[in-house]
Amino acid sequence: MLTSLLAGLGLGLSLIIAIGAQNAFVLRQGLRREHVLPVVAICAAADALLITLGIAGLGAIIQQAEWLLVVVRIGGAAFLIWYGVRAGIRALRPSTLDTDPAGAPTTVRSAVLTVLALTFLNPHVYLDTVVLLGSIGATHGDGRWWFAVGAALGSVLWFSALGFGARMLRPLFAKPVSWRILDGVIAVVMIGIAVSLLLGLLPR
Structure with missing residues (x-):
């Protein structure tokens, strides 16, 4: 039990502790x-749900439905490009940061x-949660369900640390230029991931 739980925790953390679209957004918020x-809460709950589905056997089904992965790749790439362009505009146009270094406030719904x-x-x-995990x-x-608990716990720990621990970095973001740099990095990450998704559709 403990071995499976720790294995899930370690692998789960190793997969999510990386610069990615989700992490960049959680950090900014x-x-x-x-x-x-x-x-x-949404990030952690989504991971827990997908990990559970993977342990239950959905990963094998997804691997057979290649058309579904193609649809998700195209839709995901389009959204990431849109979000990356918005971040790039914020980084390149200081006027958008004049009233608030963090930019215009967003609603809970948004x-x-x-x-x-x-x-x-x-x-x-x-691929990471359902298929690999x-x-x-x-x-x-x-012990596979204890493995799932460990992996889900890893998500809870990481996203909580990233989201609530980010406030410790606020002194570094006291100036608008720091937010411009962050948005520049976010733009590069988002568009880079989008390109990698689209390149994955090309025949090898």
Whole structure:
């Protein structure tokens, strides 16, 4: 039991602790201290749901439905490009930051819809949680559900630390130029992931 739980925790953390669309958004919301709880809760709950589905065997089904991954890749790439362009505009136009270093405030609805899109329109999320974690978890036999608990716990710990711990970095973002740099990085990350998704559709 403990071995499976720790294995899930370690692998889960290793997969999500990386610069990605979801993490970049959670970090930005954390720095702004804006709707952090619902954003963190959605990220953690979504991971838990997808990990559970993977352990239950959905990963094997997804691997057979190549057309579904193609649809998700195209939709996810389109959304990431749109979001990346918006971040790039904020980085390149200081006028958008004159009234508030963090930019215009967002509503709870906007934040929730954005994090849902960043989560469920990104095929990497399915490949990491449903397919990879599901496949590895299945090797733990009767302990596979403890593996799932460990992986889900890893998501809770990481997103909580990223979202609520980001406020410790606020002194570094006291000046508008810091937000411009952050938005520039977010733009590069989002568009880079979108390009990688589209390149994955090309014949090899």
